[in-house]
Amino acid sequence: xxxxxxxxxxxVIEKGQTVTLRCDPISGHDNLYWYxxxxxxxxxxxxxxxxxxxxxxxxxxxxxxxxxxxxxxxSTLKVQPAELEDSGVYFCASSQDYGFEQYFGPGTRLTVx
Amino acid sequence: AQSVTxxxxxxxxxxxxxxxxxxxxxxxxxxYLFWYVQYPNQGLQLLLKYTSAATLVKGINGFEAEFxxxxxxxxxxxxxxxxxxxxxxxxxxxxxxxxxxxxxxxGTRLQVFx
Numbered sequence: 001x002x003x004x005x006x007x008x009x010x011x012v013i014e015k016g017q018t019v020t021l022r023c024d025p026i027s028g029h030d031n032l033y034w035y036x037x038x039x040x041x042x043x044x045x046x047x048x049x050x051x052x053x054x055x056x057x058x059x060x061x062x063x064x065x066x067x068x069x070x071x072x073x074x075s076t077l078k079v080q081p082a083e084l085e086d087s088g089v090y091f092c093a094s095s096q097d098y099g100f101e102q103y104f105g106p107g108t109r110l111t112v113x
Numbered sequence: 114a115q116s117v118t119x120x121x122x123x124x125x126x127x128x129x130x131x132x133x134x135x136x137x138x139x140x141x142x143x144x145y146l147f148w149y150v151q152y153p154n155q156g157l158q159l160l161l162k163y164t165s166a167a168t169l170v171k172g173i174n175g176f177e178a179e180f181x182x183x184x185x186x187x188x189x190x191x192x193x194x195x196x197x198x199x200x201x202x203x204x205x206x207x208x209x210x211x212x213x214x215x216x217x218x219x220g221t222r223l224q225v226f227x
Contacts, residue, residue, distance in 0.1 A: 043205075048214055101162070103159075105156045106156045
């Protein structure tokens with residue numbers, strides 16, 4: 001069974017540009033989560049999808065971040081326009097059901113210069 | 114609000130020595146507690162979790178953790194470190210009352226010397 005995959009693994013962009021991160025959850029997992037780790041700090045929750053619906057988006061930092069999960073399969077996280085403080089590692093996780101184990105992808109390392 | 118504190122951003126041990134990684138939490142409701150490990154260039158992998166059953170929880174790779182409510186702690190231990198245990202370890206809490214999002218500590222990088 002394939003795990004959670006994320007694309008790209010690394011992205012370097014300039015301030016003001018747009019970047020789109022993609023996450024493919026484990027097949028059949030209705031729950032999908034985005035987290036972010038800024039250098040040296042804790043991993044922070046961004047949002048939670050149940051199928052295509054946003055269950056909890058309390059961690060989204062501002063309206064420059066847009067997450068979608070059309071069709072309830074893969075998800076994208078767009079940052080537009082990117083700022084320097086957006087640099088970090090973005091993790092995606094999926095789970096079979098509420099309260100079940102969350103399986104994490106390897107992360108996308110975003111660097112904004 | 115829930116929070117997690119991991120004491121020591123870096124821990125170094127010799128191969129064969131005891132591993133002790135500290136985690137303290139704050140939670141207004143009985144939480145679920147987790148330890149995750151991240152090996153280089155990989156995603157986070159669940160080591161073990163506490164879900165209000167037995168207070169001593171055994172996980173993969175010989176790790177275990179004990180939930181101590183009186184101390185609000187959930188320290189991770191392993192009797193004998195292996196070189197392959199070198200990784201970053203994260204403690205996390207989930208309230209599971211109205212959300213199952215994970216709240217993480219800042220992580221502890223474990224280094225194992227031969």
